[in-house]
Amino acid sequence: MMKTQLTIAPILFHWSAEQKLDFYARIADEAPIDVVYLGEVICSKRTPFFEKHYGEVAERLTRAGKTVVFSTLAEVMLKRERNMIARFCDLEDYELEVNDSSALWHLEKKPYRIGSLMNVYNEDTMAYLVGKGATHFSLPPELPHNSIAILAARAKELGVTIEVQVFGRVSLALSARCYHARAHGRIKDNCQFVCEEDFDGMPLNTLEKEEFLTINGIQTLSHTYLNLLGELDDMKNMGVTHFRLAPHTQDMVAVAKIFREALDTTASVKESSEKLATLGIPAPLSNGFWHGRPGHQWVDQIC
Amino acid sequence: MNRPELVCPAGTPSAMRTAVDAGADAVYCGFQNATNARNFPGLNFTVPELERSVAHAHAGGTKVLLAVNTFPPAGKVNLWKEAVDTGARLGIDAFIVADIGVAAYIHKNHPDIRLHLSVQAAASTPEAIKFYCREFNVKRVVLPRIMTVSEIKTMASEIPCEIETFIFGNHGLMVEGRCSLTNYITGLSTNMDGVCSPAAQVQYVKDDVGNLSTKLGDFTIDCFSCDENAGYPTICKGRYLTPAHDGAYYAFEEPISLNLSSLLPDLMAAGVTALKIEGRQRSRAYVKSVVTAYRKAVDSIMDGRNPQISDLLALTEGQKETQGAFKSKTWR
Numbered sequence: 001m002m003k004t005q006l007t008i009a010p011i012l013f014h015w016s017a018e019q020k021l022d023f024y025a026r027i028a029d030e031a032p033i034d035v036v037y038l039g040e041v042i043c044s045k046r047t048p049f050f051e052k053h054y055g056e057v058a059e060r061l062t063r064a065g066k067t068v069v070f071s072t073l074a075e076v077m078l079k080r081e082r083n084m085i086a087r088f089c090d091l092e093d094y095e096l097e098v099n100d101s102s103a104l105w106h107l108e109k110k111p112y113r114i115g116s117l118m119n120v121y122n123e124d125t126m127a128y129l130v131g132k133g134a135t136h137f138s139l140p141p142e143l144p145h146n147s148i149a150i151l152a153a154r155a156k157e158l159g160v161t162i163e164v165q166v167f168g169r170v171s172l173a174l175s176a177r178c179y180h181a182r183a184h185g186r187i188k189d190n191c192q193f194v195c196e197e198d199f200d201g202m203p204l205n206t207l208e209k210e211e212f213l214t215i216n217g218i219q220t221l222s223h224t225y226l227n228l229l230g231e232l233d234d235m236k237n238m239g240v241t242h243f244r245l246a247p248h249t250q251d252m253v254a255v256a257k258i259f260r261e262a263l264d265t266t267a268s269v270k271e272s273s274e275k276l277a278t279l280g281i282p283a284p285l286s287n288g289f290w291h292g293r294p295g296h297q298w299v300d301q302i303c
Numbered sequence: 304m305n306r307p308e309l310v311c312p313a314g315t316p317s318a319m320r321t322a323v324d325a326g327a328d329a330v331y332c333g334f335q336n337a338t339n340a341r342n343f344p345g346l347n348f349t350v351p352e353l354e355r356s357v358a359h360a361h362a363g364g365t366k367v368l369l370a371v372n373t374f375p376p377a378g379k380v381n382l383w384k385e386a387v388d389t390g391a392r393l394g395i396d397a398f399i400v401a402d403i404g405v406a407a408y409i410h411k412n413h414p415d416i417r418l419h420l421s422v423q424a425a426a427s428t429p430e431a432i433k434f435y436c437r438e439f440n441v442k443r444v445v446l447p448r449i450m451t452v453s454e455i456k457t458m459a460s461e462i463p464c465e466i467e468t469f470i471f472g473n474h475g476l477m478v479e480g481r482c483s484l485t486n487y488i489t490g491l492s493t494n495m496d497g498v499c500s501p502a503a504q505v506q507y508v509k510d511d512v513g514n515l516s517t518k519l520g521d522f523t524i525d526c527f528s529c530d531e532n533a534g535y536p537t538i539c540k541g542r543y544l545t546p547a548h549d550g551a552y553y554a555f556e557e558p559i560s561l562n563l564s565s566l567l568p569d570l571m572a573a574g575v576t577a578l579k580i581e582g583r584q585r586s587r588a589y590v591k592s593v594v595t596a597y598r599k600a601v602d603s604i605m606d607g608r609n610p611q612i613s614d615l616l617a618l619t620e621g622q623k624e625t626q627g628a629f630k631s632k633t634w635r
Contacts, residue, residue, distance in 0.1 A: 077450070101431040103430075144376070289486070
């Protein structure tokens, strides 16, 4: 069996270039991470702020022994965005993770990974895309465990690998409208990058002041943080090979170490969960989707 | 200018008859299960119902499009294949699909039946659409409701298939096929179960002074004072609080319906092949009024006259209407 791989998803929020550089420097130097996904996935308006740094960051991560993969924009509409996708698809030195079907047009017969914002829900879709060059699948977070088990088994037959998000806020919806701009009385075209104020997203609460959802530009995420520490064993047994952490402002090096220990079973689920609880995660944890329950819920595992 | 096809909702056999009789060029419908994106109780067709309905529609010269446009989760794919095979046997005129696996199955097993790419596939660029055309011989794409008319016009010149756009009805704010808000709150998935804000988990709760809260699952989606009409609690049409905004606000969109009647000539000139009316969950009266109004409007534009659109405001959600993303980029 291949050694389980710990991966770090693209930064979904609009962090400053300095924040991102610091973040990736720590990941390179300190985190037991195997694969790092780079790139702006949510809003093409944000790309100029970090574009010039990708080369240096990718090189540094590669030198630190990490596999670097570039993730493509999840919603492609404008000419500028279409050109971006075309350029990405020509990348020679790094692998590509595809988050929108636009890229599939360019990538005929060239190997690529499928991102979790693409709709791969079943074994037929997976097999078809493998025939078109897909080598790796990061699954949609709303899939329940019984479907993931079938996909993992089929992936093994097809000779491809499977990735499931195990930590962090979960992407729930995409729109053409920017809800960050809307909250500030603006529109997408003159947003003035108000999203840069919310490092882990903008909270959206119900009228009864209950914490509900999180806004990140055109994206809506969960308020809760996904935590599948208790499900890692099941996932490994079904053949999930890659375990994805979503970047937040919490200490992601510590999060990576906790998940690495849990995957290596050098720490019990209980010990790992207790360590995670000391990191100051600002929201309840959830694992409902995995168990076929409402995604915001926490289902206690029988230990 | 080619005469566009008017594509009308058929949530039930009687709604289909109504649409056919009101002049629909095509109707779209689904089976009573998770294989279509309007899997609501009391809606959709049994196999014998669809068989009879196809005969009636074809007798009236109306095409029947079968929506098999959800995403089968691994382990349940056969239900979608059965829906496809049954539809083919009953002589439907086209399949509306979103999932790549389902599209591949139809392309392989029923290559002679037209394939339409559902709005749920969220194909928003010429490249995405060309991918589906190349792989599955897709004949028509239903565009996501996120583009302006001028963007649609450019699109039409760049793709090898027909374009269908929504012109009237419910106006979801999230990109179709890319929203799991309902599953996050209720445990039922829009993509996998064909459900959005399931009625079984909706509650209307009245407080002491007559305010009415609408809830979905455990969460309050909106609250209405006694002089307001309470809307149905759809997550993307609710009112919420956030520190950046003063007081409660519609964080995504207010309850409102799409109505593109005044953009109709522009859409037709932009090269749109088919005009779609949303509302398989709506009543026969709704279908009759909307289809009749749009039938007249399309016909008068084709005859070079100014379209007279009857007032449809009463049929819209919250009695409010919008041109959504179609009119201008400021919507975004």
